[in-house]
Amino acid sequence: MNETDIGFWGVPLAMFAGAIRVSTPFLFVSLGECLTEKSGRINLGLEGTLVFGAMSGYAVAYLTGSPWFGVFCAGLSGCFFGAIHGYICKLPKVNDIAIGIAMMLFGTGLAFFFGKPFIQPQAPHLPSISLGGWSSLPQVRSALEINPLFFIGIALAVFMWWAFKNTRWGLIVRMTGDSAPAALAMGYSVDWVRFLATTVGGFFAGVGGAFLSLYYPGAWSEGLSSGQGLMAVALVIFARWNPLACFGAALLFGAAGALGPALQSVGITQGYYFFNAAPYLLTLFIMIASVSPKRSLKGAPGELSITK
Amino acid sequence: MADTVNQGVVAPAASAPAEFLDRIRRSSEYVVIPLFALIVAGLIFSLFLFALGHSPATFFSLLWRGGFGTGFSWQNTLVRAAPLIFTGLCVAIPARLGLTIVGGEGALVLGGFTAAVAAIPFVHAGAPNYVVLPAMLLCATLTGAAWIGLVGALRHYRGINETIASLLMSYIAIAIMNFFVEGALRDPGNPNKPSTLPIGDANMIGNIPGVGVHWGLAAGVLVALALWILMNRTTFGFAARVTGGNVRAARAQGLSVGRLMVISCAIAGACAGLAGFFEVAAVQGRANASLAAGYGFTGILVAFLARQNALAIIPVSILLGGIAAAGGLIQRRMGMPDATVLVLQGLMFVVLLVSETLYGRFAFFRPKGN
Numbered sequence: 084m085n086e087t088d089i090g091f092w093g094v095p096l097a098m099f100a101g102a103i104r105v106s107t108p109f110l111f112v113s114l115g116e117c118l119t120e121k122s123g124r125i126n127l128g129l130e131g132t133l134v135f136g137a138m139s140g141y142a143v144a145y146l147t148g149s150p151w152f153g154v155f156c157a158g159l160s161g162c163f164f165g166a167i168h169g170y171i172c173k174l175p176k177v178n179d180i181a182i183g184i185a186m187m188l189f190g191t192g193l194a195f196f197f198g199k200p201f202i203q204p205q206a207p208h209l210p211s212i213s214l215g216g217w218s219s220l221p222q223v224r225s226a227l228e229i230n231p232l233f234f235i236g237i238a239l240a241v242f243m244w245w246a247f248k249n250t251r252w253g254l255i256v257r258m259t260g261d262s263a264p265a266a267l268a269m270g271y272s273v274d275w276v277r278f279l280a281t282t283v284g285g286f287f288a289g290v291g292g293a294f295l296s297l298y299y300p301g302a303w304s305e306g307l308s309s310g311q312g313l314m315a316v317a318l319v320i321f322a323r324w325n326p327l328a329c330f331g332a333a334l335l336f337g338a339a340g341a342l343g344p345a346l347q348s349v350g351i352t353q354g355y356y357f358f359n360a361a362p363y364l365l366t367l368f369i370m371i372a373s374v375s376p377k378r379s380l381k382g383a384p385g386e387l388s389i390t391k
Numbered sequence: 392m393a394d395t396v397n398q399g400v401v402a403p404a405a406s407a408p409a410e411f412l413d414r415i416r417r418s419s420e421y422v423v424i425p426l427f428a429l430i431v432a433g434l435i436f437s438l439f440l441f442a443l444g445h446s447p448a449t450f451f452s453l454l455w456r457g458g459f460g461t462g463f464s465w466q467n468t469l470v471r472a473a474p475l476i477f478t479g480l481c482v483a484i485p486a487r488l489g490l491t492i493v494g495g496e497g498a499l500v501l502g503g504f505t506a507a508v509a510a511i512p513f514v515h516a517g518a519p520n521y522v523v524l525p526a527m528l529l530c531a532t533l534t535g536a537a538w539i540g541l542v543g544a545l546r547h548y549r550g551i552n553e554t555i556a557s558l559l560m561s562y563i564a565i566a567i568m569n570f571f572v573e574g575a576l577r578d579p580g581n582p583n584k585p586s587t588l589p590i591g592d593a594n595m596i597g598n599i600p601g602v603g604v605h606w607g608l609a610a611g612v613l614v615a616l617a618l619w620i621l622m623n624r625t626t627f628g629f630a631a632r633v634t635g636g637n638v639r640a641a642r643a644q645g646l647s648v649g650r651l652m653v654i655s656c657a658i659a660g661a662c663a664g665l666a667g668f669f670e671v672a673a674v675q676g677r678a679n680a681s682l683a684a685g686y687g688f689t690g691i692l693v694a695f696l697a698r699q700n701a702l703a704i705i706p707v708s709i710l711l712g713g714i715a716a717a718g719g720l721i722q723r724r725m726g727m728p729d730a731t732v733l734v735l736q737g738l739m740f741v742v743l744l745v746s747e748t749l750y751g752r753f754a755f756f757r758p759k760g761n
């Protein structure tokens with residue numbers, strides 16, 4: 084055993100590092116979903132937005148050589164999908180959950196269609212910030228290589244939490260989500276507020292997708308997303324529509340997602356598929372534990388179709 | 392449903408043929424609008440192809456040839472339509488109660504997997520196929536019924552959104568199959584692709600004579616027919632539709648909503664499990680990752696296109712089976728990625744849902760000013 088071998092301490096360390104890496108896309112998608120749901124609409128299509136964002140971000144980064152421009156374009160493509168969803172949902176008699184499923188399939192299909200030529204080439208990665216220079220252990224140093232998007236996500240969560248409480252815009256979004264008649268009576272267009280909230284929410288989901296393809300796992304492939312966009316919807320319910328709680332929940336989901344690879348890194352490969360299913364099981368159990376048919380959830384927007 | 396409400400009340404003196412024509416006119420709305428949506432989706436897709444420098448005419452002629460042009464392509468189409476009928480039913484039955492269940496893929500995978508596993512001891516003991524196949528069938532339907540039934544129970548007793556729960560459980564189902572197929576139950580004789588032990592040629596389900604398509608298609612048509620009768624001509628179906636219309640009204644009438652939900656979900660899951668059974672017993676011969684071929688997801692589109700009507704699911708499955716069957720030909724001839732079919736399906740789905748907004752807007756479908 085050499086000096087840098089830290090044995091089973093590698094598991095919590097890898098989970099810590101993994102939680103930060105894996106949680107970032109969860110964080111962005113859940114913040115986008117949180118904003119959309121706060122305005123009273125649900126967007127299940129964010130899974131498709133995430134996959135398309137991952138593809139477009141990777142493609143743009145490869146073609147222009149700038150990963151940050153890729154992230155921006157992924158956000159723009161997310162806006163586009165969010166805008167389609169937002170526009171369609173304001174038509175009468177259209178079910179937002181069904182549209183979400185359709186947009187999920189459509190977005191994934193488009194991403195696979197345009198993404199075929201980008202499976203082989205290697206796009207430039209997003210740079211990371213090294214915070215582990217003080218340690219002599221390579222494991223610790225590599226665990227503290229943190230992507231700036233993680234910090235941007237934290238800042239965004241704090242900002243959204245503050246803005247919902249303290250700004251005029253936050254109040255308008257919350258009011259639209261809680262009672263469309265009230266928003267109407269105050270002279271705001273419910274459709275416009277929801278349209279904008281869905282569009283901006285799509286931007287965040289697109290950025291989350293770009294993180295997947297440009298940082299971790301760091302390559303575009305058709306199996307890149309494993310339902311993160313979908314789990315984020317459950318995560319927002321668990322977080323009770325609070326952006327700060329979204330951050331905590333994203334970390335928890337990230338840690339669950341990092342469990343399989345962390346065990347694999349110390350040589351435990353038994354049950355790899357079982358540990359890979361851990362995030363889904365966790366999501367399901369959290370929903371079972373935290374949702375009740377008898378009472379409405381604290382902080383739930385009154386107009387949301389899934390909690391009605 | 393709604394088109395029968397005013398019958399005889401508005402015009403008691405109307406003659407029988409006139410009333411019949413009215414009925415046709417009212418229900419034609421449910422055919423004309425989806426067809427219109429499909430045409431619009433085709434036009435948008437043509438623009439998409441045109442913008443990318445492909446010829447829409449070539450695409451649609453290849454689609455026709457690959458899906459419906461020859462006897463061989465019809466076989467190909469019908470083999471794909473068989474599981475789509477089942478997975479479409481898996482979405483359509485709970486939808487009548489107002490539940491959006493989209494986890495057919497998971498129930499199909501688990502149903503196929505348990506069917507393949509159930510066959511192992513029987514095949515080992517050398518049992519004849521009239522013992523092996525019913526055991527497989529039973530395991531597949533029960534597993535599927537339990538899997539989606541659980542989603543219904545979670546929805547009713549714990550208030551968990553059934554759409555999210557069923558999708559999550561699809562991922563879990565696929566992980567369960569992979570866990571066993573790559574581990575304890577892996578066939579050591581098949582090093583290339585992790586699979587369970589084969590069920591053996593003697594136990595495979597054959598083709599319908601003269602059609603060249605396995606019996607799963609006939610079973611699908613029969614099940615669709617039976618479920619149409621169940622949902623439209625029995626008290627159970629009526630209770631289910633009342634619940635779908637208004638849960639509170641159903642409760643006030645003393646209907647046990649929870650039981651209806653769990654039973655409907657179990658029926659739906661049994662259908663998806665049957666799809667898995669036929670995929671294993673008639674197509675693959677073993678359970679492996681090929682089971683998760685996306686039939687569960689295309690089934691969602693089938694059900695919505697059929698407007699959750701069990702009988703309409705049969706032609707719609709054939710249509711979508713044909714599009715899937717033509718995918719290979721289009722890929723080879725036009726040099727387009729295999730995801731082209733996914734884009735077309737997604738576009739059809741979105742346009743179809745947008746067309747929901749058109750119902751009730753045309754006076755033509757509302758004779759006598761209703």
